[in-house]
Amino acid sequence: xxxxxxxxxxxxxxxxxxxxxxxxxxxxxxxxxxxxxxxxxxxxxxxxxxxxxxxxxxxxxxxxxxxxxxxxxxxxxxxxxxxxxxxxxxxxxxxxxxxxxxxxxxxxxxxxxxxxxxxxxxxxxxxxxxxxxxxxxxxxxxxxxxxxxxxxxxxxxxxxxxxxxxxxxxxxxxxxxxxxxxxxxxxxxxxxxxxxxxxxxxxxxxxxxxxxxxxxxxxxxxxxxxxxxx
Numbered sequence: 100x101x102x103x104x105x106x107x108x109x110x111x112x113x114x115x116x117x118x119x120x121x122x123x124x125x126x127x128x129x130x131x132x133x134x135x136x137x138x139x140x141x142x143x144x145x146x147x148x149x150x151x152x153x154x155x156x157x158x159x160x161x162x163x164x165x166x167x168x169x170x171x172x173x174x175x176x177x178x179x180x181x182x183x184x185x186x187x188x189x190x191x192x193x194x195x196x197x198x199x200x201x202x203x204x205x206x207x208x209x210x211x212x213x214x215x216x217x218x219x220x221x222x223x224x225x226x227x228x229x230x231x232x233x234x235x236x237x238x239x240x241x242x243x244x245x246x247x248x249x250x251x252x253x254x255x256x257x258x259x260x261x262x263x264x265x266x267x268x269x270x271x272x273x274x275x276x277x278x279x280x281x282x283x284x285x286x287x288x289x290x291x292x293x294x295x296x297x298x299x300x301x302x303x304x305x306x307x308x309x310x311x312x313x314x315x316x317x318x319x320x321x322x323x324x325x326x327x328x329x
Contacts, residue, residue: 100215101183102128104261106253107193108156111149112315114199119144120169121158123197124254125179126261131269133261138179139254141166151312157250169200181213188234188260190218219264226267234260241266 104126111118125138141158143166153159187193194216198209210216223232230236234256238245243262248255 103180103183103185103214104128104257104264105180105185105187105193106257106260107196108158108251108253109152109196110144110146111152114196117146118149118196119146120196120200121148121163121166122156122253123176124252124257125185126254126257128261128265131265133258137254137257138176140172140176142172143168151315155251157252170204173201173204173206177213180210184215184217185210186217186219186260186264188219188223190216190220219260219267222264222267234263237263237267 106124107120108122109118109120120142121144122141123139127134127136127138141163143163145168148158148160148163194210201209220232223237227240230240235245237243238259241263243259243266245259248259
């Protein structure tokens, strides 16, 4: 079966709170080989990006202001993924956001109706019980070169997860060399953002917002294996 490694970047942590997808990155694998026939798009979410997420992915409101809306790319996206096995790390997170986008456009099909979903986090937990199994932890465990990733990005993380997945499921240690085109693509696919004109946003948070923020930071800390304090 054709396999796709999919990742998203979003405006915030919960689609039920109105947060939206701002980047989709997908890497194609056929016969356990990266084909280079990847899919990537940035999206205009029609809402503000949560400022706390910008240091994670580097995507700003100005950057996505002229990008297509999900409604403009949905046909090509469905055509690309339909009938494939789609592999995601913590699949429920990415699936919930994509399903919300489908719902907002009036689609009855969910992502799981369009493709077979596999959660690489579940595989990692079965293979490495009792250990940290975030993408960063797996990158380190399988010695995948992620040195060019200054910021999280959907396509960047999908490429890294693709390597991890192949190593984790097939023992292909050393399968990728430094001459591998995809490794070079990690740096070239990273957009550089000019923050010089960013406006400083001052806001007074309520008690509920502060508690929500602390819970969000705790989740991000676990995901990145770093203690965050913003």
